[in-house]
Amino acid sequence: MKKFLVLLLALALTLTFVGCTSTDNSDPSAPAGEVSTSLEGRYVGYSWQGESKGETLEDASQYIETILELDEKGIIKDAKMRFFVKKDGYWTTRxxxxxxxxxxxxxxxxxxxxxxxxxxxxxxxxxxxxxxxxxxxxxxxxxxxxxxxxxxxxxxxxxxxxxxxxxxxxxxxxxxxxxxxxxxxxxxxxxxxxxxxxxxxxxxxxxxxxxxxxxxxxxxxxxxxxxxxxxxxxxxxxxxxxxxxxxxxxxxxxxxxxxxxxxWTGNFSAIEESLIGQDATQLTSLVDWTNARYAGAINDKNQFGVDVQSGATRTVQNSIDGISGATVRISREATSYQRALVNAGIIDEADVIIGRF
Incomplete structure (x- = not known):
């Protein structure tokens, strides 16, 4: 009988311990049976010169870094974009x-x-x-x-x-x-x-x-x-x-x-400002790649500007109205942004369009 009581006590303690230490990441406001995963956090993405030719980020002499801070629903609370270049063996930003x-x-x-x-x-x-x-x-x-x-x-x-x-x-x-x-x-x-x-x-x-x-x-x-x-x-x-x-x-x-x-300061600041408040789960690129002039320049490796069909363009740029706030060409910046979304789990690497440096 004592052994039975000891076993019951041990089982009760085990259940109590499990109940106290388990975590529930679901949104309590979500409907019953539906689990909502928070996107809150900071996510970083990169694009770099030479990627379309097989060069790695570690070997690149130029790269763009995008840092996104998202809330739990994927709204962009803050955005930073920096263009790094190596000059005379030292790294600086454009x-x-x-x-x-x-x-x-x-x-x-x-x-x-x-x-x-x-x-x-x-x-x-x-x-x-x-x-x-x-x-x-x-x-x-x-x-x-x-x-x-x-x-x-x-x-x-x-x-x-x-x-x-x-x-x-x-x-x-x-x-x-x-x-x-x-x-x-x-x-x-x-x-x-x-x-x-x-x-x-x-x-x-x-x-x-x-x-x-x-x-x-x-x-x-x-x-x-x-x-x-x-x-x-x-x-x-x-x-x-x-x-x-x-x-x-x-x-x-x-x-x-x-x-x-x-x-570059003004253009990248304009991109950052255009992103704040946007829903990253909906804004999956800085560029509308369905535009026929752009789509015709994307090859089967998702590389933009390498193999260009007639009527397409190698450059994503709008110096009058801007694209995502910028007047410079922006396909490489779009790649960096998408990589941050990959890091956040919003899109897959297969969805990333590799822009032209």
Whole structure:
């Protein structure tokens, strides 16, 4: 009898222990018999250069990281996106915004030799930074000589203007053309420009505001918003922070920044802001891949932009309305976002479209 009572007591203690330590992750508000799993947590995803060629993340020299913070229902509470690049053996981000800029006013800027035999011209500016997208710099020396550099988003060349002490700053920006010698393309900052000039004569009558219909990104928003070819050179420099006493610009230490949305910082911030409050279980990509122009560029390995059908495009970009807030091309960012959703268990790796770096 005692043995029987001991066994009953042991069984009771075991049941009590199990009842106290078991966990129930179901939503108490869910209907009876239905279990709801919380999505609350932080999830990270990556895309990287060379992935479509078999390169691993560990060996990549560029990658994009997306960090999503979700609530229990999958609503995005916070989003972070960073573009990492390796420069001279060190990792930094494209959107760091840090730069070293120096100006030598004694230099007369000269034209770069474009095309296959590219050769840089003489530049007034020495610039060290992680990325030159949307970059500009301006300075005025003690004699009133002004120097301005801007990276054109269409050709990806750095254009320089040197305004001497006898320059008439009431001159219209439309007269500061490449052919006039006032807008001098000195350095090619990237080989991936939309327009890849082989000579400069075909762009002789162009300024930084009309090299292409897509040049609107220079002055739609940001520091140069409202400045056009009809503006004066004085208004252009004033928009960049230069002060004038009559027709003479006042001395100014070199200052740099990013026009338009604000370079990579502005574009990635716009993506992050567009994501907050979205339902990640519904927003399974930054890009609508059902769009025929995009769908025709996805191969049987789910790689975008590698094998492109007629009528399709290699680029996912909308510089006017933006895609997920950004005006830059965005397929690689979309991959990183989707990988965060894979980490959250919302989609499978088989659903991920590998964007073009």
């Amino acid at each position: 959107q760091s915004g840090n730069a070293f800029v120096d100006v030598d006013f004694s230099v007369e800027p000269t034209f770069a030799v474009p095309g296959d035999d590219y050769k840089a011209g003489d530049s007034m500016f020495t610039i060290y930074t992680a990325d030159m997208m949307s970059f500009y710099a301006v300075a005025v020396d003690n004699n009133g000589v002004a120097a301005f550099a801007i990276v054109d988003p269409i050709t990806r060349y750095q254009y320089e203007m040197k305004f001497t002490t006898d320059f008439d700053f009431e001159t219209a920006v439309g007269e500061l053309t490449i052919g006039s010698g006032m807008s001098v393309p000195t350095i090619r900052t990237s080989g991936s420009g939309m327009v890849k000039p082989s000579e400069w004569d075909s762009l002789a009558d162009k300024t930084i505001f009309n090299i292409s219909p897509w040049s609107h990104v220079v002055n739609d928003v940001g520091v140069l918003a409202g400045i056009t070819n009809e503006s004066t050179a004085k208004e252009l420099l004033e928009a960049l922070g230069v002060e004038f006493d009559g027709n003479k610009p006042q001395p100014k230490s070199v200052e740099y920044g990013y026009f338009g949305l604000g370079g």
